[in-house]
Amino acid sequence: MTRAARARTLTVMFSNSVDAAVAATDADRPEPVIRVHGLVKRYGEHEAVHGIDLVVQRGEIFAFLGPNGAGKTTTVEVLEGFRQASAGSVSVLGHDPWQAPGAWRARLGIVLQESGAEPGLTTRECVALYAGYYPAPRNIDETLALVGLSEQAGERAAKLSGGQRRRLDVALALIGDPELIFLDEPTTGFDPSARRAAWEVVDGLRRLGKTIFLTTHYMEEAERLADRIAVIAAGRIVAEGTPQTLGGRQLEATQISFMLDGAVDLQTLPPALAERLARDDSGLLRLSSTAVTADLHALSGWALERGVELGSLEVSRPTLEDVYLQLTSEE
Ligand code: ATP
Secondary structure, X not given: OOHHHHHHHHHHHHXXXXXXXXXXXXXXXXXXXXXXXXXXXXXXXXXXXXXXXXXXXXXXXXXXXXXXXXXXXXXXXXXXXXXXXXXXXXXXOOEOHHHOOHHHHOOEEEEOOOOOOOOOOEHHHHHHHHHOOOOOOOOHHHHHHHOOOHHHOOOEHHHOOHHHHHHHHHHHXXXXXXXXXXXXXXXXXXXXXXXXXXXXXXXXXXXXXXXXXXXXXXXXXXXXXXXXXXEEXXXXXXXXXXXXXXXXXXXXXXXXXXXXXXXXXXXXXXXXXXXXXXXXXXXXXXXXXXXXXXXXXXXXXXXXXXXXXXXXXXXXXXXXXXXXXHHHHHO
């Protein structure tokens, strides 16, 4: 099913009435919002997802990362109930998404990469239209304020900028007051300030206690927003953790880098430092360190004794992108 077709299907399915009893029972359970065990998805002979496990707790912002073709969309579409799993068990808000009742779908908010807005309607009219599909919608003006579109309420959707249209998409996904929101690459193509504004919208959702399943190709975005991250590569989860601990990031050595003028003899460095030192083509010296304070003390003491400057001195931890590239290149 194409994304546009999915958007249409959503609209039709939203109009189903809520089975309040089902919703109340599920909300009372302390179980995770998403629980996936051994999920396999095959397209004919091709196995795109090879038996993955995932758990997302209520109120978490969970980022799902992976290179092109890794199986992210396939997994998300199974979680959203648009594709049937080939094997394994999947529970989203207490139901198998493929067999979930209409009431279940009203508890989900889905922000697709393509806009679901009606171009001929104003921003407010679009949101009001979607509000009519839900049994207990949020307040329209509050929702427009939450996504930062109050000033554009009377503007036709067709006239909104790319970033504003994306915010309208978020408003359309939120108007039903969903418990779980799927954000599919929410800031692709945004300029840096629009991206930061979008992150603030996500902060607002966090404060409302929403559970968010985020896919993104921007490591900075995952680092800024996610409580936990899973990385999928070639249909397998290759790492899972917080942005700080993913792939053992917290255990990786720190890099101390600096420049020296040619006048000083590196042979005079304390041997414990010299044996870990590497020089790149630009003359930058790098020291891999697991005892940063002691190493900096020894290094600066050595430099002061010789009256040389540690130019461009930098102390850097491996970035999330470094860890991600390492994890996905191994696959
Ligand atoms: P991207 O970041 O490019 O969106 P992705 O991680 O979302 O990639 P998927 O779209 O889930 O990856 O694709 C996973 C694998 O399944 C790929 O090899 C892809 O070619 C294949 N695939 C996806 N959809 C179909 C389909 N409808 N029929 C056959 N193969 C498919």
